[in-house]
Amino acid sequence: MNPLYRNDISGHHAPSWYAASVPPAPDRPALADTIRADVAILGAGFTGLWAALTLARRGVRVVVLDAHRVGFGASGRNGGQVHSGFNKGQDWLEARLGADAARALWALSEAAKKNLRDFCETHAPEAEYRSGIAHGAYSMAERDELAREADYMARTYGHEIHVMDRSQFAELVKSPLYRGGTLDPSGGHLHPLAYAQALARAAEAEGAVIHECSEVTEIVRGAKATLKTTKGSVIADHVIVAGNGYLPNILPQVNAAVMPINSFIAATEALPQKWQEVLSQDIAVADSKFVVNYYRFSTDRRFLFGGRESYSIGFPDDISTALVARMHRLFPQLEGVKIDYVWGGALGITPTRLPMVKRIAPNIIAAGGFSGQGVALSGMAGRAMAEAILGDGRGLETVATLPTPRFPGGSALRAPILALAMTWFALRDRLGI
Structure with a gap:
């Protein structure tokens, strides 16, 4: 079934706290004709919007098509966490790609964070960017591995990460389960939907055109590529495909390497008097479970707690019970706190949990599979693709070195095979092995 509609209402954002906490954005008209552009972009999330903004600032005629709304997908409903680097450590990348390639990738990821912070400061104060992200370990072995990585990053890259023992971390993140x-x-961390909407406004101010409720049903290749929708088409010199976990099966090379999985988030009632019983600082946190827990507080002090992945296209009938149980295991002090919002959404993952950014045809570039670290890295990918179209392919060449093989069995068998593997890893999490 088409992932664009399995769990959502056409043209409407997920019923999240994010959607409830921002002013409604104006509807942008659906594409209803055949038009021409220099660059056509599929997807109005972080990736597509950063590409559109980068191109429009250089005077390029850009048209963005989205099946739903700006920020409808993972960009508007994620955990809002801004990480450093990639899902694989720099030493892992060095061992496989070489020191020079790994350093170039690190430089791109650091630039991604800076560009995000700068944009929020100048164009999106409503995204409420705040500094600091912590990582919790459930065992001494995991804590020691985090300490080793931190030491390596300090010595090799000059990147300072504070290492904490059990008592120090417990003062910061007040759960009885972490060992450091x-x-x-x-x-x-930031408000992701507010950030996406600000990116769209900035791109439009530079001349980009965005059509919502305009699902791309076919990509026709040629010297000029065509994006077809049910009511119109865009004929363009170049195409950027940024559908990620919501991309229908219209580009087999992408669908074989990027798989959608579902993740879920709960938002509590506001806890202005209680929030520091959970976190002593206004930071984001993720942990070392393979089925990761991730959480933070909103500016009105709602606890936003995410986790509980699902590998079927459809959401479970009951999202809340298992998710809230995970939250209570970590933070017993939150039992009895009212849950005001629960929502889910799809993100794209690759077999290596590294972003896939590559050229599909001479004038078609695609990106996806940010695997939970897309708040910053999606912007990196969008800019790299746009810069390649503008004539500077260095960023695209660098990020394309990341290993992102096809899933075993390609798009047909990726879901059942991965579901079996993830069930095993989830069992390991529960057993603590």
Whole structure:
């Protein structure tokens, strides 16, 4: 079934706290004709919007098509966490790609965070960017591995991450389950839907055109590529495909390497008097479970707690019970707190949990599979693709070195095979092995 409609109402945002907490954005008209553009972009999330903004600032005629709304997908409903680097450590990347390639990738990821922070400061104060992201470890072995990575990053890259023992981390993150952890001051968190909407406004101010409720049903290749929708088409010199976990099966090379999985978030009632019983600082936190827990507080002090992945296209009938149980296991002090919002959404993952950014045809570039770290890295990908179209392919060449093989069995068998593997890892989480 088409992932664009399995769990959502056409043209409407997920019933999240994010959607409830921002002013409604104006509807943008659906594409209803055949038009021409220099660049056509599929997807109005972080990736597509950063590409559109980068191109429009250089005077390029850009048209963005989205099947729903700006920020409808993972960009508008994620955990809002801004991480450093990639899902694989720099030493892992060095061992496989070489020191020079790994350093170039690190430089791109650091620039991604800076560009995000700068944009929020100048164009999106309503995204409420705040600094600091912590990582919790459930065992001494995990804590020691975090400490080793932090030492390596300090010595090799000059990147400072604070390592904490059990008592120090417990003062920061007040759960009885962690055995220590780290704090990265250069990471952070924000309101993702407000950020996406600000990116769209900035791109439009530079001349980009965005059509909502305009699902791309076919990509026709040629010297000039065509994006077809049910009511119109865009004929363009170049195409950027940024559908990620919501991309229908219209580009097999992408669908074989990027798989959608579902993740879920709960938002409590506002806790202005109680929030520091959970976190002593206004930071984001993720932990070392393979089925990761991730959480933070909103500016009105709602606890936003995410986790509980699902590998079927459809959401479970009951999202809340298992998700809230995970939250209570970590933070017993939150039992009895009212849950005001629960929502889910799809993100794209790759077999290596590294972003896939590659050229599909001479004039078609695609990106996806940010695997839970897309708040910053999606912007990196969008800019790299746009810059390649503008004539500077260095960023695209660098990020394309990330290993992102096809899933076993391609798009046909990726879901059942991955579901079996993820069931095993989830069992390991529960058993603590």
